[in-house]
Amino acid sequence: MLAFRLGFLDIGWLDLLDIGLVALLIYQIYNLVRGSVASRVFIGYLLVYLAYLLVKALSLNLMTTILEYFISVGALALIIIFQHEIRRFLLLIGKSTNLTNNRWLRRWLLRDFESTESQMPLKPILDTCKTLATEFSGGLLVLQRNDDLEKFAQSGEIIDADLSKPLLLAIFSQYSPLHDGAVLIIGGRIRAARCILPVSDDDELPSSLGFRHRAALGMSEATDAAVIAVSEESGRLSLALNGELFTNLSLQELETRLEQYLNEPHGHPAES
Structure with missing residues (x-):
């Protein structure tokens, strides 16, 4: 030796x-x-x-x-x-050790699955976020990446509908019985609404960030989903990725981070 x-x-x-x-x-x-x-x-x-x-x-x-x-x-x-x-x-x-979360391994070992993977349609999501921010209506959207989110969907009301801006706005309307909780978007479809998410216990979060942002961060800590939080008080957009919360994003910044994280083979959150 x-x-x-x-x-x-x-x-x-x-x-x-x-x-x-x-x-x-x-x-x-x-x-x-x-x-x-x-x-x-x-x-x-x-x-x-x-x-x-x-x-x-x-x-x-x-x-x-x-x-x-x-x-x-x-x-x-x-x-x-x-x-x-x-x-x-x-x-x-x-x-990090989950085979289904490793896109590089899936490319070589699960080529058939990778070839059929569809990209997340972002336009209706971004248009919804823009309207919610303008009208100061709160919103919480969970966008699936690789992890199975079905157990979180079962905590809310199953919808399983086509992804569209009018439907998302109807869900987040203050008069809707589904506006509380999160909307889960799985496989490019609205899977469920009024879902309960795990809440982060991070003591470093500013006191100005409320329960919605803690839920977004908690969900990103527990899964690899991208979680968008729209503040009801300020209309500001925030995005939680892999246990990190990006706040005060413009619509263009939100789009760039989502495209990089969700649609690129080796996507990861851009440096803040």
């Missing part, structure tokens, strides 16, 4: 691979908790652990025993405190 000596250590390529994987894991954890209350808790726990190593090296037996109990209980406390970050991390892994 290829190895080299560093001082009194023998380091092989497997050791370097191990170090690289641990560094990548720590980096991903840092990205998940960065800027949140959880990050400060993590730093505090790390400082306690460093203090434990110090008192153990100094042979302070009583203090070492106390910190040992604290750290053993603290491991369980960390799981509870970081439950949302852990959930987001597992969702990220699940989405």
